[in-house]
């Protein structure tokens with residue numbers, strides 16, 4: 066039997082390749098783009114344009130402890146420390162402050178889609194000014210209803226068509242229908258495989274540590290239109306199937322409790338975040354990225370709708386529904402909410418969501434203050450106390466249940 | 470002069486007591502619709518026979534109940550709007566229109582909708598790609614959704630005729646307010662920063678024809694007065710809202726005349742008129758939004774128009790400097806600050822940045838900064 070490369074390694078190399086591809090393009094004198102994570106990646110991919118992802122870069126820099134340094138550079142440029150940490154890191158990098166933690170070529174054009182937040186609009190405008198480069202803007206207004214109306218679809222479609230024209234000009238190539246369809250098919254296949262991977266969290270005990278999803282997400286963000294991503298996620302799903310069969314898991318500890326981790330993790334503090342969870346046997350079996358990145362569509366109108374369904378662009382009810390859905394499926398018995406100082410749109414729904422989770426799911430909910438990128442907004446002591454508190458209440462609930 | 474003072478006192482009374490205004494309208498049998506910031510097409514409310522009532526937080530307010538919905542790191546204007554919904558201040562309203570254009574307003578709309586279920590709620594999405602045909606169409610579609618709800622609440626149909634009439638009344642009011650802003654800059658010895666603010670603020674609590682009538686009278690009286698040389702300095706203000714009497718008093722005490730502004734609550738709200746007497750007044754309203762620019766909240770397709778616009782404003786109004794009021798936790802304003810700063814520096818215009826929020830009670834720092842700024846300007 067030939068040695069199989071573990072899916073984890075394959076996934077990591079896909080992300081590396083995305084950035085290598087951008088460096089190579091730069092070297093050949095081809096334009097390189099920077100894109101927000103939920104810009105319709107299908108267009109640039111079909112036109113063969115090299116693209117990097119500032120959010121992914123900022124997360125990587127933060128995880129390697131460069132977040133505070135870059136944030137401080139941004140502050141010295143006049144950006145308030147109140148602004149999203151990803152934006153601060155990215156604007157500092159664009160302004161010329163280096164980050165060996167995760168270098169990427171400077172942009173020649175920008176792809177901005179503000180479905181996740183309006184901060185994106187202004188962040189990308191700032192970078193476009195610094196480099197005097199074109200900005201392709203797809204605006205997805207916030208939606209107050211569960212359904213996405215035709216008005217949204219038409220409006221986004223109009224911008225989508227304009228974006229294609231702009232990018233044809235930037236790339237010097239014409240959009241090839243067949244290529245576009247192929248890319249869309251890959252994107253759907255990746256989404257499906259991603260959801261399949263996520264669905265393994267429903268097994269009890271889980272065949273993997275849910276925190277792994279935060280790492281794999283990089284692939285969904287940077288390479289969802291590539292066939293190899295779909296293949297790697299499919300391979301991962303097979304491994305997980307094996308794990309279920311053999312009672313294996315990448316969660317190396319007892320699985321006493323299963324929780325949802327709400328929000329983006331504090332990248333600078335991954336170790337401290339993980340520590341009390343593993344010590345108390347609390348596996349994360351639900352993260353909202355699962356449903357939020359599972360884009361599937363079968364025609365262009367549905368594609369427009371899919372891009373309307375991002376975290377922070379959907380109404381409260383949809384947001385609650387996504388989360389409660391995975392909490393139920395994945396048999397969660399407690400919820401840990403990250404009040405992420407960086408992300409105003411996200412954290413702004415959390416108090417109401419907490420109430421709904423408690424009422425609808427009957428599980429304890431505990432929150433802590435932190436930040437996805439700026440380490441100054443996290444207190445390990447507070448976090449540990451809160452996790453401890455959650456653990457205790459979950460134990461209590463469990464004892465009560467068992468006594469019944 | 471005495472007439473001017475009488476009019477200013479009347480504006481002052483209205484600006485200071487919106488609740489009374491609201492109660493008065495209600496006792497006249499009118500319905501009022503709360504209009505949260507930003508860019509609410511108030512003309513629709515007016516055309517439906519109701520009173521558009523601006524709700525821009527509450528200067529000097531306290532956040533208490535809203536803490537159940539927002540962590541501490543949200544701007545006070547959004548939190549206080551919710552607070553007023555929760556504590557009953559907004560009870561007299563027959564509905565509210567809530568735009569969702571910034572990252573705080575996104576969750577605000579949801580929080581308000583669930584926290585105040587008794588107040589009929591009208592959600593408003595604005596497009597950022599607002600200039601192209603598809604953007605104008607989207608705006609029109611959103612305005613139509615509001616229109617249907619307003620008609621339900623008021624029982625009055627919004628027709629092309631009454632909408633065209635409302636547009637005319639609003640254009641007249643915008644014109645009067647713009648004129649007043651110019652006059653306030655030319656006659657700072659008559660119009661202090663404090664009285665300038667109450668005149669502009671009262672517009673949010675009045676039917677616009679009533680406001681225009683009073684304001685045109687005031688403008689006429691000011692115009693008829695002799696211009697006197699101003700011994701102090703002249704500034705342009707920029708930011709979201711500056712209506713705190715304590716803050717404005719610091720301007721007055723230091724003889725800093727506000728000769729023009731780039732405030733969301735003032736000039737940004739009245740910069741663009743709507744085309745009158747068209748067969749498609751709704752489209753005209755949507756086009757007006759398409760023509761809005763130079764705002765931290767709006768996508769700028771030309772990428773850097775705002776600093777130049779402000780520099781121009783400073784030159785035209787012959788101001789000596791710019792006072793940038795940064796609302797705490799307002800990321801659109803904060804993220805656009807460095808570009809503005811660069812633009813002002815390149816043009817050699819002195820500026821100062823002052824942090825503020827609507828709950829503020831201690832103005833010591835603002836006092837020190839503004840005083841120092843006034844001193845700097847005098848040495849130039």
Ligand code: SF4
Pocket residue numbers: 149150151152181182183184185377407408409410411437
């Ligand atoms: S963390 Fe939140 S505010 Fe920052 S870029 Fe992401 S969605 Fe936007």
Ligand code: SF4
Pocket residue numbers: 506544545546547571572573574709766796798799800801802
């Ligand atoms: S624009 Fe700024 S002040 Fe206004 S609601 Fe948004 S965050 Fe608050």
